[in-house]
Amino acid sequence: MGGTFDPVHLGHLVTAEQARAELALDEVVFVPAGSPWQKVRDVTPAEHRYLMTVLATAANPWFSVSRIEIDARGPSYTVTTLRAVRREVDERSRAAGRPDDELFFITGADAILNILTWKDAHECLALATFVAATRPGHDLANLEREGLRDRVVQLDVPALAISSTDVRQRFAAGGAVRYLIPREVEEYVRKHGLYGTAGSGLAAAALP
């Protein structure tokens, strides 16, 4: 599951868990983007987004977080990541004698409807089976219009109208964020003074 995760929220976690259960996945790997080329605003440093995603997923035995994009230089392209992950999955499944192992890429409805604008979109669609999760405010019926209906797996997720954009705005305005993001993530944000919060003053030297 790729994303900016700025910050990770319950919408991401519920979607990932639903995909794991529905599609009987062996694992779900969260892949925070390095410098997302389609995001125009300033994105929070990758190391913060990575650590928040680790905090949010650590207790789930099926979840892990990959550094593949944040350790790469230059802009993140999903196609580059998928090529690398595909190679790894193929090697691993061959070694384990399970040639049928599958690779899925989990997205929300907004991201999947955007996919044709991605670099090498058709190669992306060939490298993994794309999962399109329902997301409030985005209509998966539009997959038909994009010619994608038969090429992706649709996933019904309990509707959570949560976005990182809204969470960032709430932090900046001193609004309520509890139950929208994990408690650990909220504490991390305040400790490091992210999203316009005051910060503890102690954490400044902890990260570059």
Ligand code: ATP
């Ligand atoms: P931003 O507002 O900064 O764009 P976001 O909430 O959309 O943040 P992203 O990191 O952009 O989060 O999203 C990562 C992936 O998770 C995307 O595929 C997105 O569609 C999906 N996603 C995000 N929020 C939800 C949600 N509430 N329900 C279902 N899918 C979601």
Ligand code: MG
């Ligand atoms: Mg988004």
